[in-house]
Amino acid sequence: xxxxxxxxxxxxxxxxxxxxxxVPGMSLFAVTTFVVFHFxxxxxxxxxxxxxxxxxxxxxxxxxxxxxxxxxxxxxQGGFDGFLLAPVDRSAMLVAKALTLLAYLVVLELVAVPxxxxxxxxxxxxxxxxxxxxxxxxxxxxxxxxxxxxAALAVRTxxxxxxxxxxxLPLLVPIVIGGARATxxxxxxxxxxxxxxxxxxxxxxxxxxxxxxxxxxxxxLLED
Amino acid sequence: xxxPSRPASGAAETSQRPRGGGAxxxxxxxxxxxxxxxxxxxxLALVFFYAPLEAEQGFLQKIFYVHVPLAIVALGGFVxxxxxxxxxxxxxxxxxxxxxxxxxxxxxxxxxxxxxxxSIWAKGSWGHWWVxxxxxxxxxxxxxxxxxxxxxxxxxxxxxxxxxxxxSVFAITAGAFVPMNFIAVRLSTAYLHPRVLGGTSxxxxxxxxxxxxxxxxxxxxxxxxxxxxxxxxxxxxxVRALRRRLAGESATTQARRPRSAAPTLNPAATMSARxxxxxx
Amino acid sequence: xxxxxxxxxxxxxxHTAGKYVAAAYVVLFALVLIYVSxxxxxxxxxxxxxxELLQDAESHADxxxxxxxEDVRRPESTPA
Numbered sequence: 001x002x003x004x005x006x007x008x009x010x011x012x013x014x015x016x017x018x019x020x021x022x023v024p025g026m027s028l029f030a031v032t033t034f035v036v037f038h039f040x041x042x043x044x045x046x047x048x049x050x051x052x053x054x055x056x057x058x059x060x061x062x063x064x065x066x067x068x069x070x071x072x073x074x075x076x077q078g079g080f081d082g083f084l085l086a087p088v089d090r091s092a093m094l095v096a097k098a099l100t101l102l103a104y105l106v107v108l109e110l111v112a113v114p115x116x117x118x119x120x121x122x123x124x125x126x127x128x129x130x131x132x133x134x135x136x137x138x139x140x141x142x143x144x145x146x147x148x149x150x151a152a153l154a155v156r157t158x159x160x161x162x163x164x165x166x167x168x169l170p171l172l173v174p175i176v177i178g179g180a181r182a183t184x185x186x187x188x189x190x191x192x193x194x195x196x197x198x199x200x201x202x203x204x205x206x207x208x209x210x211x212x213x214x215x216x217x218x219x220x221l222l223e224d
Numbered sequence: 225x226x227x228p229s230r231p232a233s234g235a236a237e238t239s240q241r242p243r244g245g246g247a248x249x250x251x252x253x254x255x256x257x258x259x260x261x262x263x264x265x266x267x268l269a270l271v272f273f274y275a276p277l278e279a280e281q282g283f284l285q286k287i288f289y290v291h292v293p294l295a296i297v298a299l300g301g302f303v304x305x306x307x308x309x310x311x312x313x314x315x316x317x318x319x320x321x322x323x324x325x326x327x328x329x330x331x332x333x334x335x336x337x338x339x340x341x342x343s344i345w346a347k348g349s350w351g352h353w354w355v356x357x358x359x360x361x362x363x364x365x366x367x368x369x370x371x372x373x374x375x376x377x378x379x380x381x382x383x384x385x386x387x388x389x390x391x392s393v394f395a396i397t398a399g400a401f402v403p404m405n406f407i408a409v410r411l412s413t414a415y416l417h418p419r420v421l422g423g424t425s426x427x428x429x430x431x432x433x434x435x436x437x438x439x440x441x442x443x444x445x446x447x448x449x450x451x452x453x454x455x456x457x458x459x460x461x462x463v464r465a466l467r468r469r470l471a472g473e474s475a476t477t478q479a480r481r482p483r484s485a486a487p488t489l490n491p492a493a494t495m496s497a498r499x500x501x502x503x504x
Numbered sequence: 505x506x507x508x509x510x511x512x513x514x515x516x517x518x519h520t521a522g523k524y525v526a527a528a529y530v531v532l533f534a535l536v537l538i539y540v541s542x543x544x545x546x547x548x549x550x551x552x553x554x555x556e557l558l559q560d561a562e563s564h565a566d567x568x569x570x571x572x573x574e575d576v577r578r579p580e581s582t583p584a
Contacts, residue, residue: 149397153390157380163373167394170370171401174408181412202408213400217393220313268529283521287528294532337535341528348524449539456546463553470560 004088008096013103015073022069023107026062030112033058034119045122052184055116056176059109059136060143060169066104067147068164070097071155084222094148094218101151102144109136121187128186131194135186138203139179142210146171149214152221171210178202248319249454260448264441267434275434287345289435293442295338295360299402301331301446302371306399309392321388322487324395326453328374330446335368356413363409370398379485388487461488 016022037054038044046054074080083093113132117125125132147168154164182199186192271289278285305328312320342361347353356362377394381387427435 146397149393153377153393156386157377157390158382159376159380163377163380166373167370167377170366170373171397173366174405177408177412198411202411206404206408209400209404210397213397217313217396220389220393223389284524286525290528290532333535333539337531340531344524344528344531348521445536449536452543456543456550459550460546463550463557466557467553470557470564 001089001092004086004092005095005099008092009099012096012100016100016104022066023104026066026104026108027111029065030058030062030108031115031119033061034112034116038120043120046120047122047187047189049180049184051116051121051187052180054120055113055183056139056180058116059105059112059139060172060176062108062112063101063105063143063147064165064168066101066108067151067168068154068161070101070148070151072160075155080222090219090222091215093222094152094214097151098144098148098214101147102140105140105143109140123187123189123192128192131186132183135179135182135195135200135203138200138207139175141207142175142203143172145207145211145214146175149210149218152218174202174206178206248458249451250458253448253451253455256444256451257448260441260444263437263444267438267441270434270437275431276428278431281349284345284348287341287348289438290442291338291341291345292360292435293439294334294341295364296439297442297446298331298334298338298364299367299406300443301327301334302367302402303399305331306396306402309395309399312388312392313396318388318487321392322457323450323454324392325378325487326450326457328371328395330450330453332368332371332374334442334446335364335371339364339368359406359410359413362413363406366405366409367398367402370401374398375485384487387485391487457486457488464488 034054037058041050074083084090113125113136150164150168150171154160154167157163178199182195182203185195267289271286275286275289277283305324308320308324308327312318312324339361342358342364343353346355346358346361354361374391374394378387378391381390
């Protein structure tokens with residue numbers, strides 16, 4: 001199982017490196033969205049709740065872009081059939097794709113967070129970085145699990161570009177809640193503080209529950 | 225006549241029901257509906273003639289007895305839809321998919337009812353048609369938005385077996401999402417404001433009794449309507465099967481069925497297998 | 505509002521609260537009635553279809569047995 005996952009993961013990352021389909025688009029989208037927010041809100045700097053919200057919403061929508069493209073190549077070019085013929089555990093595809101999405105999200109954040117700090121964020125990030133990284137990672141795990149599941153569900157339907165976001169957005173609301181509430185004290189101008197434990201627990205619980213569920217049901221999507 | 229062999233089309237119910245279908249869902253419907261009428265009438269009577277007026281909100285609080293049961297039953301229905309979907313994936317019997325579909329459909333309708341009555345309550349007590357600091361309403365909105373994609377998802381997949389399978393995967397994921405979402409929203413709103421519409425904890429005895437009866441009534445209503453829907457769908461499927469038999473079972477009839485988001489039962493295979501077994 | 509517990513409420517008081525409560529219960533009533541009417545439409549459709557099928561079966565009954573397969577292909581027996 002581990003070898004299968006490693007092999008699949010390697011293939012995914014290699015394809016992405018050669019075609020550069022998802023990650024540059026996602027990152028560019030995030031940066032552009034920050035610019036749009038500047039004009040839409042008519043503000044030069046944001047802090048606290050507002051900053052937290054802008055960051056998470058932008059990351060969420062950029063992630064959706066990645067989710068949309070996750071299985072497209074497999075669906076269009078017979079990757080599913082090839083995989084089904086191999087004598088391997090089918091959940092390996094879920095794990096590999098989820099890890100791929102996680103990797104995309106990490107790279108996305110490596111671009112988006114500094115861009116955010118540069119363009120819109122009022123208070124300096126410095127001390128809050130470790131906390132921010134932790135919260136983002138927890139959120140990414142949940143997005144990866146649910147995003148992969150939704151991508152697999154939507155890719156072989158007729159309106160795949162539409163159904164993907166429609167399915168993913170409500171499912172990801174708890175992550176937005178947990179993530180935004182957790183990072184908002186980090187961006188506070190007056191008294192920056194650490195993230196509240198309850199939000200970290202919420203994110204963790206979500207990751208656990210949906211990770212398990214995705215693992216349990218994914219096989220059924222691959223049957224034909 | 226022993227139980228017929230499994231036909232190639234994979235309609236799994238043939239080996240389970242040697243008769244051609246029978247009163248699969250209709251039996252017990254009458255008892256259930258009578259029970260529903262009795263309990264709901266009792267509940268309504270209790271609400272208006274027995275339950276005391278609440279101190280803060282006065283008469284407006286009576287909406288509580290219709291809004292909260294609707295919400296609870298709808299949420300329960302979504303979770304049940306997920307459990308039924310698990311059964312479908314385990315047994316591959318399309319009847320479980322049908323039950324899951326009906327449960328989710330009915331919960332969506334009850335959920336709309338919960339949203340509307342909640343909105344009316346918000347308007348009455350706060351003057352706004354929508355309030356963000358009532359966690360039940362907010363998490364309901366999210367759940368509603370999620371389940372509103374159930375039908376489009378089904379409709380977007382043409383092959384009925386795949387449609388049922390993917391729908392079951394969705395129902396399980398969404399069913400697990402319902403409690404998770406409720407927790408998350410509850411945490412986020414309680415953090416900011418006190419709850420507007422009041423919780424169900426610490427209810428005086430007479431109110432608690434009234435609430436329980438109303439909850440039971442709405443739950444029975446849900447069960448009755450689901451059973452009713454399943455009976456109607458099954459009847460329709462049997463009529464279609466009968467039509468196919470009388471028309472001589474041409475292949476074109478089969479293909480002519482339009483694309484739909486709803487699962488359909490296929491007793492045709494059952495009936496043809498049964499007729500083949502009979503001496504004539 | 506006083507804190508007194510009133511054990512019996514004979515009728516709906518007609519201040520504003522009454523309208524909202526009535527509206528909420530009307531919503532419940534309307535949902536059930538809409539469902540009943542949808543089912544009524546379906547029921548009448550099934551009744552019509554069964555009547556057609558009964559006619560078909562009876563016209564089949566004269567020449568041969570009811571299950572003679574290739575016998576007659578009725579054009580009206582395949583609406584969607």
